[in-house]
Amino acid sequence: MRPIRLSRRRTVVALLAAGIGGTVLPARADIGELKVYTPLIETGVLEFEYRGARTFDSDPAKNGAEAQKFSLGYGLTDWWFFEVYGAWARDPGGSAHFDGTEWESVFQLTEPGEYWANFGVLAEYERVQNRKADSDEIDFGPLIEHDFGPVTTDLNLIFSRQTGPHLTERGVGFGYRLQARWRLLPQCQPGLEAYGDLGPIGIINPLPEEQHLFGPVAQGRFTLGSMPGTLQYNFGYLFGLTRESPGGAVKLILEYELPL
């Protein structure tokens, strides 16, 4: 997971202002990564996804950051789902721009219900567009899912490392994503989500300098009459919990799944 930074440009400016070297930057959340993954995948299903988010804050430096992603994915086997993203972003006060391309795989490691929890792995490579000011990144981490009666919980633990050409964060970063949702109806499953980035492993940031977001979400799925496939949504508003976090962020994910 790219740390939840509001914009890469802002991170670079902060790094330069701090004198570079081994300086520890405040952990930042990428609002384009406000998605909690399930380790379960569907074989032979084609998926079109839109993901969007926007921040709100009284501080102009944290207000109005936007991220939009479009992706195409496919369940290649009963244990491997592959997806390609195109990402656009807008920095606070800036204009929208193409941000990069991402290649992502989810590997399902266990059969649903076979063990106490369902396990998988997320692996992602992100190639940034602005190669003069930012860095590519590899994200990797376990996906864990467990049902508590009618409540399904998903925990993603994400380790990230920048690979150049212009490093803005050194070491291996660590972040989390958490969702708990009540399976009320297929069309409406209210829940809570939390996201955070704790910064590089081994370097403890003061809590106010970490970004943590938490808030209510709703998700569900609909069939489309005589059309094949299903439409899924996830919508919510997350509140910033620390000084570094934006005051809030709205998020929307739409997925159209089509069996082939």
Add this chain to the structure above:
Amino acid sequence: MAAGLLAGIAHAEDNPRLTIKDHKFQPQQIEVPAGVKFRLMVRNDDNTASEFESFELNREKVVPAGSEIPVFLGPLDRGQYPFFDDFHRDTARGVLVVK
């Protein structure tokens, strides 16, 4: 089974089986005991893929044509748990009865 008992979960002695044929489940009703963990074997005899799905059981799994898959379920409370084939919703429906 020993591992399951050690974990405090009883396992069903026999795995119930479902067959998908002509885009219908056979049988359309399966009975299993409450409070046990079991493996439902789903076989697809059609020449197109199906998807075993149940919101109540929180399961959604593709069954490729001509293959058989396990669906791990339970322990379940007494009640009725409907399931269907998401790729053939109009014809393939059934219910798991837990007693």
